[in-house]
Amino acid sequence: MKKIKKYHQIQEYIKKRIQTQKYPPDSYLPSENEFCVQFGTTRTTVRKALDELLKEGFIEKEHGKGSKVLERGKYLGLLSVKGFSGSTDYKVKTKVTEEPKIVEWDASIVFPLSEDEKNSQCVYFQRVRYIDDKPVVLENNWYALNALEPIKSDEFVEGSFFKTLSQEYLIEIMGAEQELRSVPATKEIAEKLGIAVGVPILHISIRFRTSRPNLNLYGDLYCNTTEYPIRNSYFL
Amino acid sequence: MKKIKKYHQIQEYIKKRIQTQKYPPDSYLPSENEFCVQFGTTRTTVRKALDELLKEGFIEKEHGKGSKVLERGKYLGLLSVKGFSGSTDYKVKTKVTEEPKIVEWDASIVFPLSEDEKNSQCVYFQRVRYIDDKPVVLENNWYALNALEPIKSDEFVEGSFFKTLSQEYLIEIMGAEQELRSVPATKEIAEKLGIAVGVPILHISIRFRTSRPNLNLYGDLYCNTTEYPIRNSYFL
DNA sequence: CAGTGTGTGTTGTACAGACAAGTTATATAT
DNA sequence: ATATATAACTTGTCTGTACAACACACACTG
Numbered sequence: 209m210k211k212i213k214k215y216h217q218i219q220e221y222i223k224k225r226i227q228t229q230k231y232p233p234d235s236y237l238p239s240e241n242e243f244c245v246q247f248g249t250t251r252t253t254v255r256k257a258l259d260e261l262l263k264e265g266f267i268e269k270e271h272g273k274g275s276k277v278l279e280r281g282k283y284l285g286l287l288s289v290k291g292f293s294g295s296t297d298y299k300v301k302t303k304v305t306e307e308p309k310i311v312e313w314d315a316s317i318v319f320p321l322s323e324d325e326k327n328s329q330c331v332y333f334q335r336v337r338y339i340d341d342k343p344v345v346l347e348n349n350w351y352a353l354n355a356l357e358p359i360k361s362d363e364f365v366e367g368s369f370f371k372t373l374s375q376e377y378l379i380e381i382m383g384a385e386q387e388l389r390s391v392p393a394t395k396e397i398a399e400k401l402g403i404a405v406g407v408p409i410l411h412i413s414i415r416f417r418t419s420r421p422n423l424n425l426y427g428d429l430y431c432n433t434t435e436y437p438i439r440n441s442y443f444l
Numbered sequence: 445m446k447k448i449k450k451y452h453q454i455q456e457y458i459k460k461r462i463q464t465q466k467y468p469p470d471s472y473l474p475s476e477n478e479f480c481v482q483f484g485t486t487r488t489t490v491r492k493a494l495d496e497l498l499k500e501g502f503i504e505k506e507h508g509k510g511s512k513v514l515e516r517g518k519y520l521g522l523l524s525v526k527g528f529s530g531s532t533d534y535k536v537k538t539k540v541t542e543e544p545k546i547v548e549w550d551a552s553i554v555f556p557l558s559e560d561e562k563n564s565q566c567v568y569f570q571r572v573r574y575i576d577d578k579p580v581v582l583e584n585n586w587y588a589l590n591a592l593e594p595i596k597s598d599e600f601v602e603g604s605f606f607k608t609l610s611q612e613y614l615i616e617i618m619g620a621e622q623e624l625r626s627v628p629a630t631k632e633i634a635e636k637l638g639i640a641v642g643v644p645i646l647h648i649s650i651r652f653r654t655s656r657p658n659l660n661l662y663g664d665l666y667c668n669t670t671e672y673p674i675r676n677s678y679f680l
Numbered sequence: 681c682a683g684t685g686t687g688t689g690t691t692g693t694a695c696a697g698a699c700a701a702g703t704t705a706t707a708t709a710t
Numbered sequence: 711a712t713a714t715a716t717a718a719c720t721t722g723t724c725t726g727t728a729c730a731a732c733a734c735a736c737a738c739t740g
Contacts, residue, residue: 272732388674390644408626408644438624508702
C-alpha cells in the first residue's frame, strides 16, 4: 500500500491533459485558485504540483498572469541541428528510410544493455533528416521490443517519433547520455548524405531514458556539420 | 528600492558558505529548524531557499537525514571527455600553453558579442588537456576584460579556471550554448595534438553564461575523439 | 484623445501549525 | 550478545491565512 500524494495526483492530472492537448501549448492553465476548488485543497499544494511541472519543463509561470503550457522538448538541452525544431529559419523534412522492423540488437550500440533488453529482440528504424532539401543527418534508432510495440512510421504524430510517444503513449524523455565522435564518412554514410567518402562527420550515440521503466531509446546519428552545425544549450 | 526576499537572503548566505567551503562537499547542512531559529523565520521559507539551492545543484536532500552539500559541476550537463572530472579511470592533466593576456577579440568566435563586450578588450588564454599523457583537447578561452580581471594561471585553484571563479570570485556557471562541428585538423591543431593534418576533429564553440552580469566565457575546443569520445548527459 | 487611477484577478512571499515518514542511536528485552 | 522497541531528530506533505507584486481592462480626468 503506497501513500498517494495529493500534489502528485494534481501534477499527473495536469500533465496528462497537456500531453493529450486538452491544455494546448501557449494556452494558460486554470488559475491556482480554480485548481484549489477542483481538488479541494489549498494553494500550497497546487503550487507544489505546478512547481514540479515547471521543473519538468511542461509549463512556465508568468507573475500576475498565469501558468502557460510549453511545447516540450525545446528546453531539454537536447542536441539539435541549428535552427531545428519549431524554427522557421530552415525547411526541415524527415524521411523514414527503413521502416520499423524487428531485428537483433546491433553491435554498434556503445551503451551497455540491461538484462531485460538483452533478452528481448529490438525494433529498428532509420531516418534521414533534410534541411532545405539537402540530407544532413542519418539516424539509426533502436528500442527493446518487450518495452514498446513497433510503431509504423505512418502513425507518427506530425511525422515525429517523440511526439507520438508523448501524445499516444504518454511516455516522456527523462534524460539522456551521449557520446560524440568526429569520424570520416564511410561509403554508406557518404552515399546517404550525398557527400564524399572521408569528409569529417559528427557521430553521436545517444541513450534516451524515458518515463516508462525499462524503455530506453538508442540512437546513432551521423551529422554532416559543414553547413549546419549542431546546437545545444542548457540553463539552470 | 528593491524588495529583499527573505528566502533569497538565506539562499545566498548558504550558497556563499558552500562556495567558500564553510560547508564542505559531502557534509550536511544544519537542519531546517536550526536555520529557522538562526534567521527568525518558518520552515516554509527555509525550505524555499533550500529548494532553490537544490535546483541550482548545490545540495541534495535526503529524507530523514538532512541536506548534503554536493560538489558542483558534475551534474551540469557540460560536455566532458569520457572519464573526465573526478573519475580515476584516466590520468588527466592540463597545461596552459598561452598565459592569460589582453588582446583584441578573435574573429573566430561564432556567438554575437554584446555592446559591452565589443567595447572592451578581452582576456585570452590557451590550454591543452592531456589524458594518459597524450594531448586530446586544445582549448582557446576568451572573456571581456571589463567584466573580470585577468587571472594568472598559477593562481588557478587546483589548476581549474572554473573552480577559481567559484571559490575566489563567487561566480557560477548558469548555463551555456554550444555549437558542434566536425572538421579536419589544421596544421596548428595537428601539431598541438600530435596528429596528422586532416584527421577529423570535433570542434566545439561554447558560450558560458555566468552569475555575474555581462560576464560570458567563450571557448573554442578542438577535440581528438579517436581514442576518447566526448560525453554528455543530462536529466530532469 | 491621451494619460491616469482603480478594481479585480493572477502569481509570489511569508507566517503558524500539524502530522507523516525516514534515519539513527539508545535503551530494553530476550 | 543479539534482536527489538523506543525516542529523538530529520525531511516530506498539507492545511489555512494574509498580504505583496504584477497584469490588465475599464472608467475617469485632464
